Amino acid sequence: MVKLVQVENVFKSFGDVNAVNGVSLDIEEGQFYSLLGPSGCGKTTLLRLIAGFEKPTSGQVFIDNTSMEGIEPNLRPTNMVFQNYAIFPHLNVEENVAYGLRNKRENRNKQNKLVDEALELVGLSGLNKRSANALSGGQKQRVALARALILKPKVLLLDEPLSALDKKLREQMQSELRHLQRAVGITFILVTHDQYEALTMSDRVAVMFDGKVAQEASPRDLYELPTSQKVASFIGEMTFIEGEIIGENKNLKVQSEIFGQINIDKSRVFGQSSKKIILGIRPEKITIVPKTSRSKNLVSGKIIDVSYFGETTNYKVSCGTIETLTISSQNSVGQPSYSVGKEIQLKADLDNIIAFSA
Amino acid sequence: MMFLLSFWTQDYLVLNKTFTLNNYIEAFTQPVYQLLFSRSLYISLTVTFFTVLLAYPMAYFISFYGGNRKALWLFLITIPFWTSYLLRMFLWKVILGYNGVLNSFLLWLEMISEPLTFILYNSNAVIIALTHGWAPFAILPIFVSLEKIDRSLLEASRDLGDGPIKQFFRVILPLSMPGVVGASLIIFIPTVGDYITPKLVGGTDGLMIANMIQVQFSKANNAPLAAALSVSSLVIVAFISIVFVLFNKKYLRRY
Numbered sequence: 001m002v003k004l005v006q007v008e009n010v011f012k013s014f015g016d017v018n019a020v021n022g023v024s025l026d027i028e029e030g031q032f033y034s035l036l037g038p039s040g041c042g043k044t045t046l047l048r049l050i051a052g053f054e055k056p057t058s059g060q061v062f063i064d065n066t067s068m069e070g071i072e073p074n075l076r077p078t079n080m081v082f083q084n085y086a087i088f089p090h091l092n093v094e095e096n097v098a099y100g101l102r103n104k105r106e107n108r109n110k111q112n113k114l115v116d117e118a119l120e121l122v123g124l125s126g127l128n129k130r131s132a133n134a135l136s137g138g139q140k141q142r143v144a145l146a147r148a149l150i151l152k153p154k155v156l157l158l159d160e161p162l163s164a165l166d167k168k169l170r171e172q173m174q175s176e177l178r179h180l181q182r183a184v185g186i187t188f189i190l191v192t193h194d195q196y197e198a199l200t201m202s203d204r205v206a207v208m209f210d211g212k213v214a215q216e217a218s219p220r221d222l223y224e225l226p227t228s229q230k231v232a233s234f235i236g237e238m239t240f241i242e243g244e245i246i247g248e249n250k251n252l253k254v255q256s257e258i259f260g261q262i263n264i265d266k267s268r269v270f271g272q273s274s275k276k277i278i279l280g281i282r283p284e285k286i287t288i289v290p291k292t293s294r295s296k297n298l299v300s301g302k303i304i305d306v307s308y309f310g311e312t313t314n315y316k317v318s319c320g321t322i323e324t325l326t327i328s329s330q331n332s333v334g335q336p337s338y339s340v341g342k343e344i345q346l347k348a349d350l351d352n353i354i355a356f357s358a
Numbered sequence: 359m360m361f362l363l364s365f366w367t368q369d370y371l372v373l374n375k376t377f378t379l380n381n382y383i384e385a386f387t388q389p390v391y392q393l394l395f396s397r398s399l400y401i402s403l404t405v406t407f408f409t410v411l412l413a414y415p416m417a418y419f420i421s422f423y424g425g426n427r428k429a430l431w432l433f434l435i436t437i438p439f440w441t442s443y444l445l446r447m448f449l450w451k452v453i454l455g456y457n458g459v460l461n462s463f464l465l466w467l468e469m470i471s472e473p474l475t476f477i478l479y480n481s482n483a484v485i486i487a488l489t490h491g492w493a494p495f496a497i498l499p500i501f502v503s504l505e506k507i508d509r510s511l512l513e514a515s516r517d518l519g520d521g522p523i524k525q526f527f528r529v530i531l532p533l534s535m536p537g538v539v540g541a542s543l544i545i546f547i548p549t550v551g552d553y554i555t556p557k558l559v560g561g562t563d564g565l566m567i568a569n570m571i572q573v574q575f576s577k578a579n580n581a582p583l584a585a586a587l588s589v590s591s592l593v594i595v596a597f598i599s600i601v602f603v604l605f606n607k608k609y610l611r612r613y
Binding site: 051053072073074078079080082083084086088089090099100103104147148151 | 508510511513514515516517518519520521524528529532533
């Protein structure tokens with residue numbers, strides 16, 4: 001695949017604050033790429049550096065093997081969908097969508113045809129003359145998308161485009177965006193703080209903390225094989241348990257809290273080797289089993305909190321030295337529900353444990 | 359009161375209260391009043407034009423480059439108000455006069471060989487003095503409308519291919535038109551009726567309708583005619599303002 005956007009060791013500081021602190025990324029052509037991180041992690045700044053609204057303090061951005069140094073936003077092969085959509089209030093839908101086209105020397109009829117096509121693409125056919133103020137949030141979103149896509153940029157930049165929409169509409173727009181990206185084949189770079197949005201939509205995700213990329217991986221790897229505790233607890237939930245390495249062959253032999261002696265595949269161990277390690281396990285990899293069942297690796301505990309989510313129920317369990325162990329269990333008929341204070345027995349899927357050096 | 363008075367007649371010392379339109383006929387047919395009306399409109403429209411033209415860049419600068427010193431800039435703009443309006447107008451006499459600051463300076467630079475006379479005691483002097491006097495009133499509404507422009511719209515226009523000049527004419531100017539219209543009205547309406555400034559710096563060629571109204575009320579002792587002139591100028595100003603507002607209706611609808 002062709003590398004379309006290359007970010008090379010980019011730093012950006014505002015006064016004493018280092019918003020972007022040495023980021024290097026390669027984004028391939030045609031990818032749906034997400035920059036994920038908590039607010040203030042520098043993801044939006046990075047996007048604005050690619051768009052040209054900010055200039056890097058040091059480092060460079062390349063698009064299509066061309067350095068973007070000194071190139072103004074209006075001359076870059078990028079277009080942006082802004083967080084608040086930035087729809088021009090003095091123009092109607094059609095004028096908004098055609099805004100960038102009017103800077104090009106193509107005849108009006110052709111431009112008008114393109115506008116109609118773009119509006120159809122985002123599902124707004126027939127709203128050409130609607131005033132920008134009469135649009136709902138979702139419609140503004142679509143106008144902003146049409147306005148950017150109509151210029152056929154090499155890269156479409158999306159700055160938290162869905163954060164202002166309600167949950168239902170957001171989910172709908174997520175799948176529409178995904179389909180749209182496949183249909184037009186343009187590289188999308190999405191900034192989001194929503195883990196699930198990043199996981200469901202992207203081909204690749206870069207997780208950022210404090211101006212640095214903590215991990216860059218496919219959504220599946222990011223969830224199943226996070227390389228650090230920070231990433232693991234940012235993407236979904238994870239319970240951490242202390243352990244100590246007691247031996248090594250093809251697997252790592254670990255003496256851990258509550259689960260006792262376990263073997264961990266070396267491909268699931270991250271960080272420099274040290275004697276003390278931290279084990280992590282996702283809530284859905286632990287199941288509650290009947291008190292009567294007898295098998296290896298059973299742990300008993302006491303429920304201290306229950307939260308019902310519809311498709312799943314999350315239990316916080318205290319067991320032994322671990323204050324809170326999170327369990328997520330699928331809700332279905334026949335599956336008993338437990339209440340706070342109940343003594344239960346747990347079985348962990350130990351193959352799914354991952355380890356980080358402490 | 360004024361309106362009623364304009365339909366009466368002054369009979370030496372008493373008011374004749376029979377209804378008549380003679381005052382209005384006189385106001386609209388006598389060449390002197392026509393001249394004064396048209397001169398007043400010419401002066402105040404020119405003043406409005408130049409004030410807005412000069413105020414816009416200042417408001418633009420404060421809004422876009424004022425950073426965290428916007429309040430300071432706005433404060434500095436109010437400094438001329440610390441002295442009285444009268445005093446400021448008098449100062450223009452000192453600046454524009456035959457032996458005034460400006461002429462002496464230009465003579466000293468040898469840019470002119472004799473003092474300029476077209477800058478004092480005529481309409482030009484009134485225009486210059488009024489433009490200066492009213493500038494702050496134009497800066498504020500334009501500043502406010504510029505402040506209200508969402509900065510992401512400016513980024514969007516750059517992102518969609520506009521250079522700085524296109525951006526100004528396609529986004530900034532249309533979105534700040536409500537401020538420009540407001541500023542124009544704020545300047546135009548009061549300057550039509552100004553009489554201190556023309557009296558001080560206008561000479562005889564720079565007199566405006568308000569000076570005549572004052573003369574009719576006092577020296578000429580013809581209050582009904584003065585009232586008719588006042589009502590007429592009110593109607594004319596209102597008419598022009600309404601036409602102006604309608605003309606800019608597109609920009610004034612609420613975003």
